[in-house]
Amino acid sequence: MSMIRDLRAVVRPASRISLRKESGPYETSRERAAATAVVDCAVYRDGRRQDTGGGPLSPQDAMRRVRRDGGFVWIGLHEPTEAEFAGIAAEFGLHPLAVEDAVQAHQRPKLERYDDSLFTVFKTVHYLDHDRVSSTSEIVETGEVMCFTGRDFFITVRHGGQGSLRALRHRLQDDPELLAKGPSAVLHAIADHVVDGYIAVADALQDDIDEVETKVFSPGRKGTPRGTDAGEIYQLKREVLEFKRAVAPLLRPMQLLSERPMRLIDPEIQKYFRDVADHVARVQEQVIGFDELLNSILQANLAQASVAQNEDMRKITSWAAIIAVPTMVCGVYGMNFDYMPETHWKYGYPVVLGVTVAICLGIHRTLKRNGWL
Numbered sequence: 001m002s003m004i005r006d007l008r009a010v011v012r013p014a015s016r017i018s019l020r021k022e023s024g025p026y027e028t029s030r031e032r033a034a035a036t037a038v039v040d041c042a043v044y045r046d047g048r049r050q051d052t053g054g055g056p057l058s059p060q061d062a063m064r065r066v067r068r069d070g071g072f073v074w075i076g077l078h079e080p081t082e083a084e085f086a087g088i089a090a091e092f093g094l095h096p097l098a099v100e101d102a103v104q105a106h107q108r109p110k111l112e113r114y115d116d117s118l119f120t121v122f123k124t125v126h127y128l129d130h131d132r133v134s135s136t137s138e139i140v141e142t143g144e145v146m147c148f149t150g151r152d153f154f155i156t157v158r159h160g161g162q163g164s165l166r167a168l169r170h171r172l173q174d175d176p177e178l179l180a181k182g183p184s185a186v187l188h189a190i191a192d193h194v195v196d197g198y199i200a201v202a203d204a205l206q207d208d209i210d211e212v213e214t215k216v217f218s219p220g221r222k223g224t225p226r227g228t229d230a231g232e233i234y235q236l237k238r239e240v241l242e243f244k245r246a247v248a249p250l251l252r253p254m255q256l257l258s259e260r261p262m263r264l265i266d267p268e269i270q271k272y273f274r275d276v277a278d279h280v281a282r283v284q285e286q287v288i289g290f291d292e293l294l295n296s297i298l299q300a301n302l303a304q305a306s307v308a309q310n311e312d313m314r315k316i317t318s319w320a321a322i323i324a325v326p327t328m329v330c331g332v333y334g335m336n337f338d339y340m341p342e343t344h345w346k347y348g349y350p351v352v353l354g355v356t357v358a359i360c361l362g363i364h365r366t367l368k369r370n371g372w373l
Contacts, residue, residue: 037080045071047176072152105159111253118149123246124163127204139239154183184265198283318367
């Protein structure tokens with residue numbers, strides 16, 4: 001099988017396990033602590049990782065080897081400081097604006113083209129497992145992966161505890177034919193890896209939304225909808241909004257990578273960005289649908305609360321109407337008049353009491369027949 005036919009199988013695991021059971025496409029464990037922000041630095045030639053001679057390879061040494069023998073260098077960093085990144089930026093001639101964004105983080109997904117490099121920002125999204133949705137549940141956690149793509153180098157800068165690329169690097173190293181395509185193959189693999197995470201998180205969020213929707217419309221006592229806490233729905237809307245901020249801005253960069261010829265992107269790799277763009281568009285449509293559905297669920301929940309209050313008010317009003325009859329009769333007979341009808345009659349009290357009870361029963365029956373009680 002050719003390299004291109006194998007590309008999808010390399011960057012995507014053969015089977016995906018539900019995010020509710022495992023952490024999904026991102027490793028949750030952080031790499032072991034190191035003295036610098038460099039997580040890994042390797043030289044690749046003809047798709048194979050070159051031997052470092054037993055010791056770690058510095059970015060400067062790696063670049064010297066590439067300039068001497070060919071290939072490209074892939075450097076991975078995690079939350080570098082400005083001082084830690086300054087030497088690498090100078091060595092590879094990275095644009096100061098891109099360097100500033102990479103160090104400060106909290107950037108929106110984007111693609112920026114400079115003279116000798118591409119700067120791409122991805123938002124990684126991780127689904128946090130939880131027993132149930134509550135008004136304080138944290139469901140979605142985001143991080144960032146920033147990529148510098150050059151002719152003979154590829155630099156990744158990660159921010160946040162999620163989104164490790166170690167497993168992806170190992171899978172790419174297992175397919176030298178693909179990795180021989182250079183830095184653009186790595187860029188596509190990371191883009192596809194990140195977007196696969198979006199799909200998995202969207203599926204998990206769909207389950208949470210279905211659970212809240214069922215809770216809102218499931219029957220409570222006497223067959224009426226029981227509703228749910230509006231805080232749960234609002235919290236889901238906040239998490240969906242955070243997810244939307246990661247997905248929506250990425251569509252345009254993926255379309256540009258798939259449609260516009262770029263000298264740093266291998267033509268054989270470029271067409272596969274179209275598949276990534278299609279997946280981003282699909283997830284974006286899902287997220288928009290989630291937001292609209294949650295709006296409808298929230299409105300339905302508030303309407304149910306209003307209906308329940310109206311039901312309570314009708315019951316209170318009904319009982320007040322029934323109690324008004326004996327109150328009126330007792331009020332009339334409690335007045336200090338010398339001449340009142342039937343006050344000295346032997347059967348006056350039981351007759352008045354019986355008539356009052358009969359009227360109250362009649363009112364109760366009428367209200368119950370009309371659904372007020």
